[in-house]
Amino acid sequence: LCLLCMVVSFFLSVFGETFESWAKLFEHGEDGFQLLPGCTGDGLAFADLFAPAFIFIIGMTLVRSFSSREAKLGTDRAYFSVATRFLGLIGIGYMLNGIEDCWLKIWVDGKELSDIRISLRVLSVFSAIGIVLVLARIILSFIKNDKLQKIASDVLRYFFALTGVVGLFFFAVASTEVTNLYVFVGQREWKYGKPVWDTLENIGLAGLIALPFVKTSKKGRLTFVALVFIVMSIFAQCGGEDILTHTIEGGAFGAPMWASILLLGSVFYELRGTKWYYILAAVLILLPIPFIYGMDFMVAKRGCTPVYASICSGVAALVYALLSLFENKKFKFDVLTWWGGSAILIYILNYVVCLGIGAVLDSKELVPSIPVGLLFTL
Secondary structure (H helix, E strand, O other): OHHHHHHHHHHHHHOHHHHHHHHHHHOOHHHOOEOOOOOOEOOOEHHHHHHHHHHHHHHHHHHHHHHHHHHHHOHHHHHHHHHHHHHHHHHHHHHHHHHHHHHHHHHOOOOOHHHOOHHHHHHHHHHHHHHHHHHHHHHHOOOOOHHHHHHHHHHHHHHHHHHHHHHHHHHHHHHHHHHHHHHOOOOOOOOOOOOOOOHHHHHHHHHHHHHHHOOOOHHHHHHHHHHHHHHHHHHHHHHHHHHHOOOHHHHHHHHHHHHHHHHHHHHHHHHOOOHHHHHHHHHHHHOHHHHHHHOOOOEOOOOOOHHHHHHHHHHHHHHHHHHHHHOOOOOOOOHHHHHHHOHHHHHHHHHHHHHHHHHHHHHHOOOOOHHHHHHHHO
16 A cells, blocks of 8 residues: 555656646645644645555564564574665665666766766666666576576675665765754865665665664563654754754654654554554554644654654554454455565666656656546556
8 A cells, every 4th residue: 555655656746747736645745735734844744654654564574574584594694684685775775866866867967977976976886787787687587597596686685785885884974964064054065965865775774773673572662762752852852953854754863763663563563453552553643743733843754753753653553453454355356465565676666667757758848638647657
């Protein structure tokens, strides 16, 4: 369901001028359909629920997935395996950014390589190597040699993880530079520029932060989440809003909050079927309201502010409980299972297709008709 909403959101944003008011239902922040009118910050739009719900569901599978790997590989190798996957998500995200923000700007917008900042130049090289390795893996899948295929898969996996490490280095440098711009007045020369950060990078870093707590009890995880909420609330209320919301998804400063959503998902998974499940969901939704309207706590997806993370986690828990009522129902065409079964592939295809369509429409200055927009979206 999260992926389906995300894909529709991507396509409606590409055809925003075509669908006009309908597109606002799937727009983020203050431009979208507001669920909490009159609050401070970007507000809580309907479309702002998709990303936290997706991370919440990842949290619901995290402990079970880790336990399964631990039983097969042992504790140390299980940690390494899961960490590699999260780093790989960061790497894939950076490769997509390298294609969009470097190669396309050179090929489509006529930019010079010197116009592109250092981090994107490096990541664009990694993206080119990654494409070659992906194509090689696809070709090798037609060769009936299990050992060769395993080697190719391992090379691809570790290359994605390596790209994630390199990307995190540049991200840390750029984030420090951004922080200095806010702290030291008068510094205006940017070497690394605004940090590159998007959905996959966000999920990967949140997973890495949450991973050390995967074997902690649910009370321990809830304690950590409560501490993060308190610290980040103080930070946001004491002048940290600009730093927190400077980067899409909050970057390094928003990552602890996204990790908290992931850990809350793991707690709710263990509370299924109990009254505490619904009590915790109600607390997460209702407790922030007096802080939002009484103390002007900022609600924003950009930066993943604490009150935003709290409400979205509670809503995700209730939606999951509602959908679980259909758990034992059999459908001839289970469309949601199909979408969820190939999450990373759907995301990448969606990203690339929308990027291509958007580039063509922009270059030709076209505004397609509603039937054409609906055809592409479907």
